[in-house]
Amino acid sequence: MSAIGPSATGKAIAVETIGMTMRFGTFTALDDVSMKVSAGSFHALLGENGAGKSTLVKCMMGFNHPTEGALLVNNREVTVADPNDAAEHGLGMVYQHFTLVPSLTGAENLVISRRNVPRVIDWARERKALAAFMTTMPFDLPLDVPVRDLAAGEKQKLEIVKQLYLDRRFLVLDEPTSVLTPTEAHEVLGLVRQMTLAGDLTVLMISHKFHEVTAFADAFTVLRKGRFTGSGKVGEHDARSMAAMMIGDQPVATLASRTPLVADAPTVLAVRGLEASDRTGLKTIAIDHVEVHAGEIVGIAGISGNGQKEFTEVLGGQRARRAGDIRVKGKPYGATRRETQELAVRFIPEEPLRNACAPRMTVAENIAFRTFDLDAGGRRISWISVAAMKARAAELVAQFKVKAASLASPLQSLSGGNVQRAVLARELSGEVDLLIVANPCFGLDFSAVAEIRARLMTARNGGTAVLLISEDLDELLELSDRILVMSDGRIVHETPIATASVQTIGEYMAGHH
Amino acid sequence: MADIASRPLATDRPAPSATARLAVLRETLRETLARRAEAVVIPVAALLVGLALFSLFIAALDKSPLQFFELMWRGGFGSWFSFQNALARAAPLLLAALCVALPARLGLVVIGGEGAIVLGALAAAAIAPPLRGVPPLLVLPAMALAGMVVGGLWIGAVGALRHWRAVNETISSLLMTYIAIALMNHLVEGPLRDPASLNKPSTLPLDAAYRIGPLPGLDVHWGLVVGTVVCLAAWVLIDKTRWGFAARIVGGNVRAAQLQGLPVARLTIGFCALAGACAGLAGMIEVAAVQGSANASLAAGYGYAGILVAFLARHNPLAIVPVAILLGGVEASGGLIQRRMDLPNATVLVLQGVLFVATLFSETFYGRFKAFNPDLWKRRD
Numbered sequence: 001m002s003a004i005g006p007s008a009t010g011k012a013i014a015v016e017t018i019g020m021t022m023r024f025g026t027f028t029a030l031d032d033v034s035m036k037v038s039a040g041s042f043h044a045l046l047g048e049n050g051a052g053k054s055t056l057v058k059c060m061m062g063f064n065h066p067t068e069g070a071l072l073v074n075n076r077e078v079t080v081a082d083p084n085d086a087a088e089h090g091l092g093m094v095y096q097h098f099t100l101v102p103s104l105t106g107a108e109n110l111v112i113s114r115r116n117v118p119r120v121i122d123w124a125r126e127r128k129a130l131a132a133f134m135t136t137m138p139f140d141l142p143l144d145v146p147v148r149d150l151a152a153g154e155k156q157k158l159e160i161v162k163q164l165y166l167d168r169r170f171l172v173l174d175e176p177t178s179v180l181t182p183t184e185a186h187e188v189l190g191l192v193r194q195m196t197l198a199g200d201l202t203v204l205m206i207s208h209k210f211h212e213v214t215a216f217a218d219a220f221t222v223l224r225k226g227r228f229t230g231s232g233k234v235g236e237h238d239a240r241s242m243a244a245m246m247i248g249d250q251p252v253a254t255l256a257s258r259t260p261l262v263a264d265a266p267t268v269l270a271v272r273g274l275e276a277s278d279r280t281g282l283k284t285i286a287i288d289h290v291e292v293h294a295g296e297i298v299g300i301a302g303i304s305g306n307g308q309k310e311f312t313e314v315l316g317g318q319r320a321r322r323a324g325d326i327r328v329k330g331k332p333y334g335a336t337r338r339e340t341q342e343l344a345v346r347f348i349p350e351e352p353l354r355n356a357c358a359p360r361m362t363v364a365e366n367i368a369f370r371t372f373d374l375d376a377g378g379r380r381i382s383w384i385s386v387a388a389m390k391a392r393a394a395e396l397v398a399q400f401k402v403k404a405a406s407l408a409s410p411l412q413s414l415s416g417g418n419v420q421r422a423v424l425a426r427e428l429s430g431e432v433d434l435l436i437v438a439n440p441c442f443g444l445d446f447s448a449v450a451e452i453r454a455r456l457m458t459a460r461n462g463g464t465a466v467l468l469i470s471e472d473l474d475e476l477l478e479l480s481d482r483i484l485v486m487s488d489g490r491i492v493h494e495t496p497i498a499t500a501s502v503q504t505i506g507e508y509m510a511g512h513h
Numbered sequence: 514m515a516d517i518a519s520r521p522l523a524t525d526r527p528a529p530s531a532t533a534r535l536a537v538l539r540e541t542l543r544e545t546l547a548r549r550a551e552a553v554v555i556p557v558a559a560l561l562v563g564l565a566l567f568s569l570f571i572a573a574l575d576k577s578p579l580q581f582f583e584l585m586w587r588g589g590f591g592s593w594f595s596f597q598n599a600l601a602r603a604a605p606l607l608l609a610a611l612c613v614a615l616p617a618r619l620g621l622v623v624i625g626g627e628g629a630i631v632l633g634a635l636a637a638a639a640i641a642p643p644l645r646g647v648p649p650l651l652v653l654p655a656m657a658l659a660g661m662v663v664g665g666l667w668i669g670a671v672g673a674l675r676h677w678r679a680v681n682e683t684i685s686s687l688l689m690t691y692i693a694i695a696l697m698n699h700l701v702e703g704p705l706r707d708p709a710s711l712n713k714p715s716t717l718p719l720d721a722a723y724r725i726g727p728l729p730g731l732d733v734h735w736g737l738v739v740g741t742v743v744c745l746a747a748w749v750l751i752d753k754t755r756w757g758f759a760a761r762i763v764g765g766n767v768r769a770a771q772l773q774g775l776p777v778a779r780l781t782i783g784f785c786a787l788a789g790a791c792a793g794l795a796g797m798i799e800v801a802a803v804q805g806s807a808n809a810s811l812a813a814g815y816g817y818a819g820i821l822v823a824f825l826a827r828h829n830p831l832a833i834v835p836v837a838i839l840l841g842g843v844e845a846s847g848g849l850i851q852r853r854m855d856l857p858n859a860t861v862l863v864l865q866g867v868l869f870v871a872t873l874f875s876e877t878f879y880g881r882f883k884a885f886n887p888d889l890w891k892r893r894d
Binding site for chain 2: 338340
């Protein structure tokens, strides 16, 4: 492509899959799926986690090579050997997580993403070309600011602009709004919608949010367990019939039913007047008052980067606090090992491999992190027992269905879901009075997600106090008894689940308060 | 409240039959052997590759690599006399290597053992003269303690800087070595100088009673035994105690260790101090067994050679013993090679450097070979 951005008129392309099938060994992830996305349409791809949406998209983008089936671009059959091929045909993808370089500006990110960047970049000329290109875009973006200073919505817009800049006219958006506030989501999707209406762009959006589909998409395709189960125009089907295609005749897998809250259950976690620096060291997070009682799940909602992470780190002893009081069961809590053991406090942090495990130590050793210094009776020991460690790990691995080549494998050889299961096995075994959980289902497959949520609910029903910090509002609404909203380092809203309103929570998340 | 893990969701497995158990046992044995073999085969291969590269270097100097290795064998291992020489040189390497291996378990690369050796030696030499007349059984432990405390404080400071001020421990320990050597030179040439030491400024010489003698029937001093025992103790500490396990968690992932409530500060500074104490003890032994007083000869490069030993031994205290003897032999043969082949003295240093690079490079091969990695042969897709 040329250094000067493409003109953006009537370039939308049509894409169609015919009989797409993908087998991994004996497992069929995608079974004979045909889908037609006409030029200039905003097409939604629906399905539960694990339904085959990602596999289908990866086959289109050249990440996977389908076992059978064909891909048509503008009614011509094409072979896509790798993502570069897909780019050649104008197919692009915007991932759920950002892929921009945070320290570079928007303009720099755009220019370096080109395949033919010259050795010496003439920035004056590039800037002029970019300015001309941006006038053709409906998005208004500051291109001279480092990407890390952009809001999530702006980053998402920049990701989309990047694809258009690279002249990709068929875009797959993979759950594009999962990191956005409801308002930001509305704005971004609205702008994308305008471009499809103008015939500049074709969009295939992976989503499980019906309200987005009905508001923005014009057509949809539904997958279930790797098979095509329906498609149609959005106006002709209501959410209920789409849900039926997604879920089928089976009842939805439900959580262990929520037992009623116990009146005046004892307070397990009490945080008062907590202050700590955030990760830049420039801002302060200040939590005036948070309490979690036995047998309830308290959810903390908030957009990434509003201090939830720092709050979790303070609770976990990973960040120093400047002021404030943390008590567990009435006793001061400073996250020392003795306190975590005596007060039965456990953690399931986000990205467990990075935050909760030693990747090169073995599975058995990682599972022993809570108990290596205790004997069977809970007394402190100086001499560790490798045999006892292995026996206990074998038991927990079987119980929590962790799939590992062996207990002596390094933990990093396990898949993401199995690392999380190993962490659950470690953190949920034995007495647990307080459980602090952050984004437990990030990047995990359907079965792992269902299992983790069920285990959290089981723990709650058993009397554990659970503090759940999550960026997934649906997860919070599903699990919590009470929801707190965090914005700009503070708790700005609290609501029992019975009276929770997505709109109100969203407004507080976005800082409108 | 009940044990969460035993609530619903758990699945019970039927008890396996005897043959199935035997098959599992055989499989486990095979895996264990494979993993153990990796830890031996890769370092040995790295050593051989290093020697091969070094042969090219020798050949480029128009000398015979074969003659070089033959002389190395004769000078280091070939006779009882030369082997004792190798053992004598291995003694300080054992403790110097521990100064690298112990912090390495916490994920720290400390290369400042030389500084702790020098200051430990100085402390030991300085404490002995005022105690003149006290029985050696009291003075020698006091000297050892002085060396260990000073060495421990020195490297402990590196750990403290690392933990509280995020100062890179590799850089700080290296730079602190220069400070240590300068400090020793200052004290040896100034306040602690023996007025009788004219050409080579030294501290007051130790009384003969306070010297460490040779092992019975050998020409090797007791430092070899002390070093070996300390290596064993370090292995027990790391592999068998909760402190060692905790240190390995810190080394594996500090954030995970914090989440487990482990005392990261105490472990970091404690293990660094312990490492420094090992180096300080090496310095004390060097003074009491070899030099007889503290002087500039103490900065003989044992601290740096110890880095090589620790890396070749993959920071395993048990493996340090044979590796130190091997390197001791290489150093012992230096003189002979220099005389016979007319090679510069630094040739042995070149060899050590090449071996070091080969060893560092070999680190990238762990887990890559199917034969050694059960996770690879079990992967179905």
